[in-house]
Amino acid sequence: GDSVTQMEGPVTLSEEACLTINCTYTATGYPSLFWYVQYPGEGLQLLLKATKADDKGSNKGFEATYRKETTSFHLEKGSVQVSDSAVYFCALTSPGYSSASKIIFGSGTRLSIRP
Amino acid sequence: DGGITQSPKYLFRKEGQNVTLSCEQNLNHDAMYWYRQDPGQGLRLIYYSQIVNDFQKGDIAEGYSVSREKKESFPLTVTSAQKNPTAFYLCASSIGGGGADTQYFGPGTRLTVL
Numbered sequence: 001g002d003s004v005t006q007m008e009g010p011v012t013l014s015e016e017a018c019l020t021i022n023c024t025y026t027a028t029g030y031p032s033l034f035w036y037v038q039y040p041g042e043g044l045q046l047l048l049k050a051t052k053a054d055d056k057g058s059n060k061g062f063e064a065t066y067r068k069e070t071t072s073f074h075l076e077k078g079s080v081q082v083s084d085s086a087v088y089f090c091a092l093t094s095p096g097y098s099s100a101s102k103i104i105f106g107s108g109t110r111l112s113i114r115p
Numbered sequence: 116d117g118g119i120t121q122s123p124k125y126l127f128r129k130e131g132q133n134v135t136l137s138c139e140q141n142l143n144h145d146a147m148y149w150y151r152q153d154p155g156q157g158l159r160l161i162y163y164s165q166i167v168n169d170f171q172k173g174d175i176a177e178g179y180s181v182s183r184e185k186k187e188s189f190p191l192t193v194t195s196a197q198k199n200p201t202a203f204y205l206c207a208s209s210i211g212g213g214g215a216d217t218q219y220f221g222p223g224t225r226l227t228v229l
Contacts, residue, residue: 034217036220041223041225042222042223043119043121043205043220043221043222043223044158044205044207044220045220046217046218046219049217089157089158093216103160103218105157105158106157107155107156107157108155108156108157
C-alpha cells in the first residue's frame, strides 16, 4: 500500500544553519504531496504542497520539490530560526482514491533549533 | 476569520466514562475527519464524513463514535470500550471528499484518562 517515510529525528541545528528533512513515498498513480508543521501543543498547519511532478511548493522560506523519478519530497530551508522548532510531517493523498480517507502521514520529524 | 475550533483543549476522564470532543468549522467544508496522535507518532484516522448524515470508519474506529447532523459540526465520542484513550485528538476538514483535497486542522484536544 501507499506509504510515506521520513528521516527520523530529532534533528538539532544551530540558528542560521541549512535544513533538509528527507521524505520519500510509495504510491500508485500521481499523488499530491504535503508538508505539515506542528508547533508544541498545537494542531497541524499546512506548510506547503505540490500536486504534480516537478512542482515546487514554498512558504515561510521552506521549499520542497516533487521528484517523481526519485519518489521524494524533501523539505529544505536555507537559514533556520529558533521559531522553526516544531515537528514536521510529510503526507500524501492520491486523486485516484474514491474516498477522502486516504491521506497518509509520515511519522514526523522533530526539529530543534539552538540560538 | 474562518477556521476549525476544538473544545476543550484539555480533557480528563475517569475510566469507564464516555466523553465527547467537540469540533466545529466555519469554512463551509463538506468533509470532516478525526485523527488520533500518540507521542512520537504520526496521525491515525478514526472516522471521517464526506457529507451531512454520513460517515465512515477509519483505521482505528473501535471504541469511538461520531455523528454529523450539521455540516459545521462533527463531534467525537470516546466510549468506555476504547482501551487506551489517552492521546491527542485532531479534527480536520477539507472542501470536498476528494483524495487530493488539502485538509485543514484544528488546534487539538488532549485527553487524559485518570
